Amino acid sequence: MATLATKLAPPPTKEHVSVARLARYWYAACRSRDLHRKPQARTVIGVPLVLFRDAAGRAGALLDRCPHRNIPLSMGRIAASGNLECGYHGWQFDGEGRCRLVPGLQGSENGEARGRRVAAHATRERDGFVWVWGEPDVEPACEPPAFAAAPGPGYATIVRVLDFPGTLHATAENALDVPHTAFLHRGLFRGSGERNEIRAVVRRGPDRVEAEYIGEPRPEGFLGRLLAPQGGVVEHWDRFVLPSIAQVEYRLGSENHLLVTSLCTPLDDFTTRMYAVVAFRLRLPTALIRPLVTPLAMRVLRQDAAVLRAQTETVRRFGGEQFVSTEIDLLGPHIWRLLRDAEAGSLPAADGTGELAVVREVRFQA
Amino acid sequence: MATLATKLAPPPTKEHVSVARLARYWYAACRSRDLHRKPQARTVIGVPLVLFRDAAGRAGALLDRCPHRNIPLSMGRIAASGNLECGYHGWQFDGEGRCRLVPGLQGSENGEARGRRVAAHATRERDGFVWVWGEPDVEPACEPPAFAAAPGPGYATIVRVLDFPGTLHATAENALDVPHTAFLHRGLFRGSGERNEIRAVVRRGPDRVEAEYIGEPRPEGFLGRLLAPQGGVVEHWDRFVLPSIAQVEYRLGSENHLLVTSLCTPLDDFTTRMYAVVAFRLRLPTALIRPLVTPLAMRVLRQDAAVLRAQTETVRRFGGEQFVSTEIDLLGPHIWRLLRDAEAGSLPAADGTGELAVVREVRFQA
């Protein structure tokens, strides 16, 4: 049976994407409303950071390690001066990472000195999030993306935070993947009853990939009936934008619009924090939607988290991913290619205005 | 004291046996009665498998990883078709590992395709166990061994399953080792009172080793008094058969016969699952034996598990085994040699009919 064994040789194992190499991008590091005067420890692309607000209320993001004795600065406090004070010996640092005080030390050398500085990451606050640039001690090449904003007036917004035990690639693909919903979320999200042929057009730009679904009927199940009791055809797009935005958009007539934007911040190569921003304008009263949809959505997200955990454990147990895709895996392989190119540094940090070109049309049953 | 240090240099550290290299053998993977329609995750020689029954009730054993997105197939279910359905995207596989359905995918490509197959292991059901061949995608070289069967009519059987935190070698030696019983199981199994000289004959065959004890008095302690209230001489054999069978046999006159067969299935190099099959025909009523002996036997097994755990931790802490044996370690060194030869592939899968030859006679106090 050597011939069979050869024929069945698995595809070569892929290394995972090393998120530490995706440094020249913005990442959502925390919600603005969660950052007060108390320093917060947050990890972004594997880098432990301490976030804090200085005397002027500006968000600072420093490497979470005092240069003196390597204690996490997040164990410290904000001093009366507005500087961040280490909890061990009281060294103080400003939002740029400069050492401003070494208590007890006399003379002109006190304060800033070569070697006493902490690496500092640029920050921005936008659309309710503190964004951090992945590379320390440099000027960002662009501004944070606008995807987390509500698309206009009249929209309600729900934000939820959830850690996924999956790679950035697996988490983003899962967030944008249509075929799994009939199985992993059986009964909750889509039924597995009658199937319809749907056409999907995949468009690719320099920093993104998007699938548009054409001819998709109103989704079955509870969520679909809630959104569009009269049935009809849905407009539906799934988008991935480098390095960490997964967006699902649904329109049903002029009345219903749902935009789920997942800001996927890699904590390390195998854990991804998702800030899910759900913006919607629906024919049903928001007061009704919120208590009905939130528990349902959280249940879906927990099912996704469970499958990502099992996937990650299996991948690590086998020493790497060995994925086989078909043409109905519309976005996953493109996301992988985009992340790999970004990791290799062959992509400029794009401003999101690049032209999209059709790369594939697929028909499938859903 | 350099001379002393040299004299005391420990024996070279042995690497442990790599169970992944013992692939060309049968292993008990679960009890037949525990395998219903629900897929079961089982690990055999380090390989994660999913066991299930297809529509015809046949046991299938596939690598527990969907080729699509590397989810454990054991998280799935049996579809109406009788195929195993992955819980993430619903891909279906038959008992041979062939992909039979990719939901949503259109056209002739649907179903089996190069790269979508899962590695499959041959299975057999015999004597109440599902046996799995360690190497995937090949025809087994022989049939599973018959040791788990009761030796004849009129025997009662008790089966217990227990995981030992020990290597296959350590677990099998422990199961067959006489001298430790007076110490580890002091008071329970053998006393440490008066000792008698016993003669043991060790016989070795191509795939096995056996010790026969001659002149052994009735064991002291509760178990011995139960078995043979009138005392007398015991016939006693301890056997190891490659790669995983440890068997203890006692006869006392024509009336009493006890056969404890331990099917030792390595989960990984340092964990061994033992399926203990206790077959007996005794002068006492079985209804009396069962409630008395089972708790006692389980206590003995738990003491063995505790000592194997401590041994394994110590061996790993020191980077490998450094065992020193004496001539009264009758079987351990032979088991080690047999496993090493099997690991090196220098032993054919034997059918158990090879001639046994005496390799040693030993007298000791027990």
Add this chain to the structure above:
Amino acid sequence: MATLATKLAPPPTKEHVSVARLARYWYAACRSRDLHRKPQARTVIGVPLVLFRDAAGRAGALLDRCPHRNIPLSMGRIAASGNLECGYHGWQFDGEGRCRLVPGLQGSENGEARGRRVAAHATRERDGFVWVWGEPDVEPACEPPAFAAAPGPGYATIVRVLDFPGTLHATAENALDVPHTAFLHRGLFRGSGERNEIRAVVRRGPDRVEAEYIGEPRPEGFLGRLLAPQGGVVEHWDRFVLPSIAQVEYRLGSENHLLVTSLCTPLDDFTTRMYAVVAFRLRLPTALIRPLVTPLAMRVLRQDAAVLRAQTETVRRFGGEQFVSTEIDLLGPHIWRLLRDAEAGSLPAADGTGELAVVREVRFQA
């Protein structure tokens, strides 16, 4: 900003001290009063040991691994012979590590034999501790140090044992470090109020370093007021003696004398067991001191343990220490240098009588 990045390049990462290489020294392994007939498992410089008392009450220290089947000897018991008996097969060892019995084995070979010996460490009992020499099977080059003894009659002594999740270097520096007390132990130990200029003289000998503080006012806070209600100037020394003694000494007039000796026994490279011996002769009644000071001291030690844990985790996360010191880190860099020299074997095991020479004078605010 490449220039800035270059300027900010961190100091090179230091490997930690490997305590296994600090073998030619004495370490406190347990308190004498805690060692009875039951064998005790203790780890010293990464070596698992079993401590026990033989029939004559002498403390033995053997490698905690039976040469037969590598079970920890500490799972055994003391036999009637006074030897240490392994719990698995009953092999017996004396305090020198010689095998004295292999149960069941006949003939002249029984007992001691090449390969059956266990490595043995020299022991001494002194000042209430069992000391163990770090290298096995050799005669110690000197006797254990006398630091744990009370300095004279009329002293009360409190002994406490605490495990610190820190390297030997970090734990010893922390025990002797003055500047952190105003921050980590804010309010408990020193205030952060008015500061005074203090002069410190650092003296160094072949196996030790000592700082003497001159002009230090009575410490603020509860402890200071208790010690010297009338205020005044304190005499204060901090000492480190290779490889593991950190000592803090305070005198206030002829009446008050406090000597805190920390015997720092490395369990492994990142965990240090501290036997803190607090000897004192104060103007206040001992009966008053004990219940007041003990809880306070334990609270201080727990704060130190927490910061050492965070430091160790951060150091390991970043792959090594990257410490930056100033001139008011009086002892830490010297302790590091002494440990490094000891690790390299370039220091003789000293008898503590070497001359001390002034290496630095520093003025600072405290």
